[in-house]
Structure formats: structure tokens, C-alpha cells
Amino acid sequence: MAEAILKIENLKKVYPDGTVGLKEINTTIHKGELIAIIGPSGAGKSTFLRSINRLNEPTSGAVYIGGENICEAKGKKLRMIRRKVGMIFQGYNLIKRSTTVQNVLHGRLGYMSSLKGGFGRFSEEDTKEALDILMRVGLEDQAFKKAGDLSGGQQQRVGIARAIAQNPDLLLADEPIASLDPSSSEKVMSYLKTIGKEDGITTIVNLHQVDFAKEFADRIIGVKAGEIVFDGTPRELTDYTTEQLYR
Template sequence: MTDIFLETRNLKKVYPDGTEALKNITLTFNKGELVSIIGPSGAGKSTFLRSINRLNQSSSGEVIFQNEQITNVKGKKLLLVRRQIGMIFQDFNLIKRSTTVRNVLHGRLGYMSSLKGAFGKFSEEDVKEALAILRRVGLEDHAFKRADELSGGQQQRVGIARAIAQKPALILADEPIASLDPSSSSNVMNYLKNISEEDGITTIVNLHQVDVAKRFASRIIGIKAGEVVFDGKPNELNEQRINEIYDQRGLVNELTS
């Protein structure tokens, strides 16, 4: 029996210039899945993720998260929804001058009052938990270094640790390895896979690298021009299927980027 806890129904996004970024996307996601979304640049992958956590407002359609329609929630309710959705960014989105552990602690801001958050008054329990999470991602020895002293791969692991500290039900990762070397990319994807398997957190990862998606994901979704053109297991993504997602020029660019 499946455990569907995230669903998009006919999700559509049209930008003010008339660009139709998403065309009625209907998908379901189960608890604990690691899903990779692939597709050429401009296909709508980032728009899709940002429509789930409402960084983008969809033009029409619905997002159902944990059996609740969240497409139009606002104010405090929206903050509560976002607290349950961790976000990992391509450019890390860290505060460079702050320590590694303080960046991780920012994952707890959604649980604090505005006053305590503004002054960074984190509890002793939160600090201990942040240090434990850094140990989990292999960065305990770097806890009190400034974020800008870390390598790109280490900074992305801080981003993962911050997302874990948030204690989310869902993690969205938008091109988390785009700027990393192959070794760092494998490390980051391994940590995301472990989180999905060990914590039961559904993780949706946008990727350019088809080979990485096939290696780490339990399911792959292909998006092209705002439409889903593939949804299946990694072993079902053969050359013919890949060519349905990418044209020949796009395929070469994506596989070699």
C-alpha cells in the first residue's frame, strides 16, 4: 500500500511575459522516496519545486501536502507549511561570515519567536542537536569555522544539515550538485539518499546529470517544456527514453555539463 503525502493536481504556471513554465502537472509522491527530476535547462524543474513550497505562486492547480491543500494558504499557515519543507539551493544560501554551526541553527528559526530569532538566542538543546547533525554529515570538526572557509562540497553539506535541523517532512533540492566536482557530488547525493532512507523524509532533487539520477534516485521524473514526459524507475530510463526528454544537442550538453 502506498503512502502518498504529496500530490500536485493540474499544476500550471504562466509568467507575466506569457511563458508557460508548467503545463498541468499531475504527480504523486510517497513518503521516503528519493525522486530525481531531470530535463533540459528551462524545462520547468525549478519552477515546479518552488511552486510546491510557494516560493512561486502557481497560476492554477493544486498542491496537496500531507492531505492538506496548501496552494493558497497565507500568513502564519504558510509559515507552518514551509517549516515542514526543507530547501537546499544550488548556491548553498549560507551566511558566509557566520560559523558552520550557526548556519545549521538557522534551520530552527521557524520554531522560534521573532525576537529570539532576531538575536540568535538558540536553546542549548538546539545547539547540541546542530552539532550532532554536523557529525552526521562529516563536518563536526568544522563546526566553528566560518562558512566561507569551507569548500563547495562542504558548504552544500552545511545546507543539508540546516535542512535536517528544520526537522522537515519533505526536502526539496534545486540543482544541489551543479557547481561541485564529481567526488563532492557523490558525497552530497549519498547524504541525501541516507536521509531519505534512514529518516523517511521524501526528497525531491532537480538534477542535470542523468547518470547521477540513475545512480541515486529510486524514481526519476523527466520534464520537458513544462510537461512530464517520463515517470519511472532508473532502470526504465534507457537511451530512447532519455531522447524523449532531451533533443540531441540538449542531451550532449546536459550529460557533459
């Protein structure tokens, strides 16, 4: 069994209006796994994912990343843990007026002083690495184009490249293919799986598309009403189980 990269214990999220987003989630995720989180809208998938790196502040519980409880971390300690957690967003979150390679280089900001980062003084080594990553996601010929000029699928691959530039142990992808056509979705998921396997990165991805979860994930977690109701392999996710999850 591979080492546990992420351990979640009794993770709960209650919003200020009293809405319960998560009901004491417990799970362990191992190094190199690609996990797909599926479930109906409003089930708590994004709350779950964003609570892992505290983009959503958990109400209670513990999230151990590489043995460190991020829920208790503050200041420099929190920044150090987050540095090893890459994030990919549905809306890409790119700086559209900047070039593709500059966007990828932003993945290195956590390793730089605020002064150098603020002025964009990236090293020659970082720039070469960013160009190499763009080659890995099939965008080497787009490196010096403005990110806003790329297609949606290409922009999402820039988002992947930026996250990879962080040199993460854990990659969180929140509905990364929700707004993409099937062909672009296939490419994005293929790159996530390939790079994860090659670099030993653990990837957790929220998906609405059950067919993509079955095709690409090593393991599927089904979430409904803030609880894990299924946790198994794609083969174990039967049509009946899927129907029960979404009804």
C-alpha cells in the same frame, strides 16, 4: 504502498510575459522516496520544484503537502506548512561570515519566536542537535569555522544539515550538485539518500546529471516543455527515452 506525502493536481505556471512554465502537472509522491527530476535547460524543473513551496507562485492548481493545500494557505498556516519543507539551493544560501553550526541552527528559526530568532537565542538542545547533524554529514570538525572558509562541497553539506535541522517531512533540492566536482557531488547525493532513508524524509532533487539520477533516485521524473513526459524507476529510463527527453 507508503503514504502520499505530496499530491500535485493540475499545477500550472504562466509568467507575466506569457511564458508557460508548467502545463497542468499531476503527480503523487510517497513518504521516503528520493525523486530526481531531470530534463533539458528551460524545461521547467526549477519552476516545478519552487512551485511546491510557493517560492514561485503557481498560476492555478493545487499542491497538497501532508493533506494541506499550500496554494490556499496564508499567514500562520502557510508558515506552518513551509516549516515542514526544507530547501537546499544550488548557491548554498549560507551566511558566509557566520560559523557552520550557526548556519545549521538557522533551520530552527521556524520553531522560534521572532524575538529569540532575531537575537540568535538558540536553546542548548537545538545547538546539540545541530552538532549531531553536522556529524551525520561528516562536518563535525568544521562546526566552528566560518561557512565561507569551507569548500563548495562542504558548504552544500551545511545546506543539507540546515534543512535537516528543520525536521522536515519533505526536502526540496534545486540543482544541489550543479557547481560541484564529481567527488563532492557523490558525497552530497549519498548524504541526501542516507539521511532521507534513515529519517523517512521525502526528497525531490533537480539534476542535470542523468547518471547521478540513475545511481541515487528511487524514481525519476522527466520534464520537457513544462510537462511530465517520463515517470518511472531508473531501470525504466532507457537510453532511447533519455535521448528523446533531451533532443
